[in-house]
Amino acid sequence: MKKGKEYIDSLTDWDDFKGTLSLTQDEWDEIDLKVKIVGEVIAARRSREMTQQALEELSGVRQPVIARLENNASDPQLTTILKILRPLGKTLAVVDIPNVGGEVLS
Numbered sequence: 001m002k003k004g005k006e007y008i009d010s011l012t013d014w015d016d017f018k019g020t021l022s023l024t025q026d027e028w029d030e031i032d033l034k035v036k037i038v039g040e041v042i043a044a045r046r047s048r049e050m051t052q053q054a055l056e057e058l059s060g061v062r063q064p065v066i067a068r069l070e071n072n073a074s075d076p077q078l079t080t081i082l083k084i085l086r087p088l089g090k091t092l093a094v095v096d097i098p099n100v101g102g103e104v105l106s
Helices: 004-010 014-018 025-047 052-059 063-070 078-088
Strands: none
Touching (some): 063 078
16 A cells, blocks of 8 residues: 555545545635635636736735745735735635535525
8 A cells, every 4th residue: 555655646636635635614614715815806806917026016915925825835915815806806705615415504
């Protein structure tokens, strides 16, 4: 059986790797939300054929901060995310979280 780095290197995609992690539902929800936000930022920027430098000029957020966000190498403040989203024509919304049965948690 493979161990350590050899085992990690043998995993071919996120789903393989994800199956090896032991996280709480809250931790999975946090990861999923971050992935969705970063994905939206990247998709919106690319669809506008906008460089990170151009986004810096429009948002006031420095290009290295944008790069770290897009590479998931940082956990930026909410105000930073909002500054980046605005020139991309995006914002965040607060929505109810359904439980497994489809009812809203209180």
